[in-house]
Amino acid sequence: MNLSPPFFINNKDFDDKPKEACGVFGIFAPGEEVARLTFFGLYALQHRGQESCGIAAFDGGNVSLHKDLGLVSQVFNEDILLKLKGDLAVGHTRYSTTGSNNLKNAQPILVSYKNIKLVLAHNGNLVNATALRDFLIKKGHGFESTTDSEVMAKLIIHELSNGKELKLATHDAFKQCQGAFSVVIGTNEHLIAIRDPDGVRPLCLGINTKGQYIIASETCALDIIGASFVRDIAPGEILFINRLQKLDSNFFVPSIKPHHCIFELIYFSRPDSTFKGLSIYHFRKELGRQLAIESPIEADYVISVPDSGTPAAIGFAEESKLPFSEGLIKNRYIGRTFIQPSQMLRELGIRLKLNPLRDIIAGRRIVVVDDSIVRGNTSRKIVKLLRDSGAKEIHMRISSPPVQWPCFYGIDIDSRDQLIAAKNNTDEITKFIGADTLKYISHAGMIRATSLNRETFCTACFSGEYPINIPSELEGAKYRYENYEKITKN
Ligand code: SF4
Numbered sequence: 001m002n003l004s005p006p007f008f009i010n011n012k013d014f015d016d017k018p019k020e021a022c023g024v025f026g027i028f029a030p031g032e033e034v035a036r037l038t039f040f041g042l043y044a045l046q047h048r049g050q051e052s053c054g055i056a057a058f059d060g061g062n063v064s065l066h067k068d069l070g071l072v073s074q075v076f077n078e079d080i081l082l083k084l085k086g087d088l089a090v091g092h093t094r095y096s097t098t099g100s101n102n103l104k105n106a107q108p109i110l111v112s113y114k115n116i117k118l119v120l121a122h123n124g125n126l127v128n129a130t131a132l133r134d135f136l137i138k139k140g141h142g143f144e145s146t147t148d149s150e151v152m153a154k155l156i157i158h159e160l161s162n163g164k165e166l167k168l169a170t171h172d173a174f175k176q177c178q179g180a181f182s183v184v185i186g187t188n189e190h191l192i193a194i195r196d197p198d199g200v201r202p203l204c205l206g207i208n209t210k211g212q213y214i215i216a217s218e219t220c221a222l223d224i225i226g227a228s229f230v231r232d233i234a235p236g237e238i239l240f241i242n243r244l245q246k247l248d249s250n251f252f253v254p255s256i257k258p259h260h261c262i263f264e265l266i267y268f269s270r271p272d273s274t275f276k277g278l279s280i281y282h283f284r285k286e287l288g289r290q291l292a293i294e295s296p297i298e299a300d301y302v303i304s305v306p307d308s309g310t311p312a313a314i315g316f317a318e319e320s321k322l323p324f325s326e327g328l329i330k331n332r333y334i335g336r337t338f339i340q341p342s343q344m345l346r347e348l349g350i351r352l353k354l355n356p357l358r359d360i361i362a363g364r365r366i367v368v369v370d371d372s373i374v375r376g377n378t379s380r381k382i383v384k385l386l387r388d389s390g391a392k393e394i395h396m397r398i399s400s401p402p403v404q405w406p407c408f409y410g411i412d413i414d415s416r417d418q419l420i421a422a423k424n425n426t427d428e429i430t431k432f433i434g435a436d437t438l439k440y441i442s443h444a445g446m447i448r449a450t451s452l453n454r455e456t457f458c459t460a461c462f463s464g465e466y467p468i469n470i471p472s473e474l475e476g477a478k479y480r481y482e483n484y485e486k487i488t489k490n
Pocket of ligand 1: 261409411458461
């Protein structure tokens, strides 16, 4: 099966939210149907990547791997899961941030050296992948994909080929990596979790009722299989789990200064996942409260852009003492079709995704809360939809500061050209989207809403302050290896 991804996923007319890179999942559970558990784990992580997905299972020294383009529910069925036998499984769901969306770039990646087979699944982006890839090519390693994830896998193979055993080879490979990487690796003998020293992307350890360990991008993937959260994988940690469920933790850098992606709290993570013991839902409500304190407005209703804007809208409404109501109903299944819309349906644009509740909106002063504005096209369409539905006033409130800078740590914003706030001030954006007023939460307000220190977070896409140095050639470089291959072949 080789399907195109759902039609709206890459269609900027319908959806201009930033895209999270990937979700990863791993389980070492002898006696359990590990592929089936991984399937459900990936199902819970589907929001982190909707272009391709895959599961690899180890049965002794044999590895079965199935990966394809499409959503988890479309790529896997009973027959496929039954063929993925074993004690240990690693799964991945992907949105492309390095390399284009094709089957070769789907994960997990399978590599081998002598009798060692290894599968790797990665969330994040290496900032020094080009240099590492150049080095590996000079050493005679070939590449099948155009992803930085294969660079990591081949780096381990390179260290193994230098005569190191697996733990040292993995340790020495990841010491050379710079950027954002939350990684799950499976071998015949170990499940391995690795997180970059800044802890940019989330990665957690869970345990099932039989005392078997699970690694997942977010806690929601533990909940769905009845497992409990144990702890986060620490920034800079490399954790080996063996067949007896013994944990062996080491750090591959001497000092750790975490910079967690604050956009995970604002938008990327699922609201029922947790961060530092509190639900993401809690943080989003606090962002809404803070926004209401900073930018109050008289109105009849507070509505949200569903679903990601809803917790902040509830927080805004509570703080403002205004009624919250649903005002835009999301067509939840539109993203699950592979049927292309006709031209006439395409022209309806945002209406394919959102349907207004006219009896709530008509003649009313409406506050619309959303989590972010990236290109501005969707906000403009939402405002028009509300005007066409008879709204008297439309006040947009955004629970993140203006997105002005690209992200090089695993999000699909690699150039300032894509960002309306990089070139326009708030008045200009208000005019562009057609709202009566537009206000963003302040940078200080965003931090205050977390009740944590500014230093805890990466806020680079709002502030331009990058915690991990960025090589200048990276801007606009999602497809850098495709270009690289063209250059080296010519
Ligand atoms: S630049 Fe923005 S999206 Fe990227 S890691 Fe930092 S806060 Fe997250």
